[in-house]
Amino acid sequence: MAASYISVPRDLTKVKSKVMFNLTKRQLICFGLAALVGVPSFFLLKLAFSISTSVMIMMVIMMPFFFLAMYEKHGQPLEVFLKHFIQANFVRPKTRPYKTDNYYAALIRQAKAEEEVEKIVRISEEREKERVRDAKASD
Template sequence: MAYVSVPKDLTKVKNKVAFNLTKRQIICIGIGAAIGIPFYFLTRGILGMSNAATVMVILMLPAFMFAMYEKDGMHLEDVILHILNVKVFRPPVRTYETENYYESNPETTGSKNASREKKGGKTGVKKKK
């Protein structure tokens, strides 16, 4: 009797389209080939075959990395976005600020505190001090 191993986590199963590659991988590798191969043929007479091939590989490497890199279920662009959020877009030190409701004046504070004060009683009537 034939046995087929079934993974416990089915989210890791990817649909393979051709050559045991996913659609995403085929598209990324195609983009890399569309950039690298014409560069090689256009510059091999100027740079020489070895230098043109080296630059072609360097140009194709980012597309290959976007196609193949995956860590913890995240692709390379997700990892780069998280790194940029932590290092660039968000402040490195976040201050902890609170507003003491009892020390603030409810008439001059934001709409949250003012709406809490207006819930009960008559509207539009000010208290006398």
């Protein structure tokens, strides 16, 4: 009697549920879209080119759908990986200077701001007193 073994992955979070033909729902959708785009393009291209050229162009048209279905890096699908790649290399600035804001510097800025406010209040109070004095003197 021969023993049969089934390999069980150590990390169960990487296990994906299979829907049909041992493919995930994502793979079925992407392969379906590839067939939906690729097959009609083959028949249209066959009218203008030879069959081998039409097949090669059809394969090139269908390849992005296959990559979307199958490629995964660090648990992220291709579109998420490409989004992060584009953001890191093209959208965000290359140099990000490190700026510190320590507590002591914040306290000094706050104290200066309070001094300026007190100065403005003091000047406005002095102007108000002068106006009241001038109003009394003119009466």
